[in-house]
Amino acid sequence: MPTSNCTYGLRELLVKVLKRNTKRIDQSSGDEISEMASVTKEDRISSLPWDVLDGILVRLPLKEVVRTSILSSGWRRHKWTGISQFVIDDKCIPSRISDKVARWKSIMEILRQVQLHHTGPIEKFKLAAYCRPDHSDLDQWIHFLADKGLKEFILQEFDTIKRFNLPFCLFSCPLLNRLELFGCRIKPSSEAIGFKSLVNLHLNEVCVTGGTLEWLVINSPVLERLTLLNIDHQIVLRIGNTNLKYLKVDSNFDDIYLENSPSLACVDIGLRARVIPRLFGSEGGKLIRVIGCLHAIKKLSLSSAILAFLGNNGVPDKLPALLPHLSVLELKDVQLDSLTEVLVCVCIFRSAPNLEELHLSVASTTVYYRPAADFLITKLSNHYFEQLKVAKIRAVQNVQTETILIQLLLAHSPVLKRMTIVHYGSRIFPTEVLEQSVPASKDVEIFNLCV
Structure with a gap:
């Protein structure tokens, strides 16, 4: 041109x-x-x-x-x-360069020019390019940024052979309010732990001890959002921050404590694998300790594995303290042939009087487990979802336990507006079953889909 x-x-x-x-x-x-x-x-x-x-x-x-x-x-x-913001992504690298090491060298050509000629603040740096960073280069660049008034530092997925040791200087950035790390090891000295301005912390494939993570969260007083994905080792998660409003965990852990985070409004907890918990409490202790303390919760998402974890040592009929603000509940890959998981689901149903939306996906199974089905009938026959307006059941396999749950939801939700049933297979959910059901709501629309 x-x-x-x-x-x-x-x-x-x-x-x-x-x-x-x-x-x-x-x-x-x-x-x-x-x-x-x-x-x-x-x-x-x-x-x-x-x-x-x-x-x-x-x-x-x-x-x-x-x-x-x-x-x-x-x-x-x-x-x-x-300029005050640098976003390094794949568009910054010539398309002819495919080698991951060579791609990093191309990035460093840009960063060296910045180091040589930049004046003024750098408020944001984001690395989101498929490359293999040289650790010494990255360490030097972070030291350069630490003196530039940094507010956002983001490392997204890149190729890594070993974890990058996060330099202590990043913890001394007084204005840092957003930190996203990938492929790093966090091992600061005790006096360096914490960020006084940090609002958003996102850790993905990071090596960190339970104690370091606990102190990092505690000593970030304005922290509002915490995301933990694929933490390297199974650790005990102790999340205590009075300002924290959003928590997402998708990793393996030994146990989880949330009692000291009273402002949590949106919580999404997943376990990557089913594990046998190493720590045990009194009957129903885990469910009460992890979920029962979420008095400000508005949206709750739980995976199948965490349901099994929470029900490991007993489940009460209802939590001692209700969840009055919980309006959206998402239950992912629930095994309806597992009595433990069904017990936990029903306990949460009975503890959320103002639930407005229920999104439930069913794990693939063709097994009818009568104790689970009987429990649903016994515990939900006298329970009404007084505020439920939207219900969506996905991955339905036409097992009788699913049918019972769908019929109970229809019959016990007087203000239900929309029920969506998504069948994963060649046939939709049997229409004759729906025709036999008598919805409590006169305004409900039923969408019976097959994908």
Whole structure:
């Protein structure tokens, strides 16, 4: 592409982004900027205030930002390296480079230019490219960022042979409010644990001890969102933070404690494998300790394995303290031929008087287990889902226990608006079964689907 045409395209792109995202420029200034598309002799882009230019550039892909160096002589002097946000993704690397080590070298060419020429703050850095980072390079880059007023640091999935040791300097970033780590080892000195401004913490395939994680959460006083995926070792999770509102766990662990997080409103807990818990309490202790303390919970998602875990040493008919704010309940891959899992499900049903949405997926099974079916009938025959408006049952296999649950939901949900039944197979859920059911709600719509 000729340089003049390329320059024209970039100018047009800058003008469009500026018009859409910058409110600091009045209408008259906007008219002048629009003329840039047709003016080739004057360089009015460079005369814009730097905070306005930075607001434009951080909204462009980094590859396009680098290309702005052809706009004028001023831009050739590494103006692009002064931006406040850097997102390194696959688009920054030439498509001809496929080797993971070579891709990292290509990334380092960009980062070295930034290190040489950057002035001012760097508020955000994100690495989301398929590569194999050199640990010494990455360590050096983080030390560079630590003195730049960093607010967001994100490492997404990349190829790794061994865990990268997170440098202590990252814990000294006073403005850091978002931290996403992948493939790292967190082993800070005791005085370094915690982030005073951290709001969002996301750990994926990270090596961390239970004690370090506990203190990290406790000593991040404004933390609101915590995500833990594929933690390297099975540890005891002790999540205690009075400000925490969102928790997602999808990993293996020995036990979990949530008593000291009273503000939790959205909780999603999954176990990667069925494990025999090593710690035991009194009858019903786990279910009461993990779920019964969630007094502010509004949305709860639980996997089949965590249901089995929670019911390991007994299940009460109802939690001692109800869950009055729980409005959305998601139960994933429930084994309805498991009495333990059915016991836990029913206990939560009976403890959530204001439940409005129920999303339940059924594990693949063709087994009819009479004790589980009888328990459903016994415990739910006198229980009404007074506020339930939406119910969705997925992966139905036409086993009798499923039929019983569907009929009970229809018969005991007086304000139900929509029931969706998704059958995974060649036939839909038997229509004659639905015709035999007498819905408690006159307004309910039943969607019987097959996928």
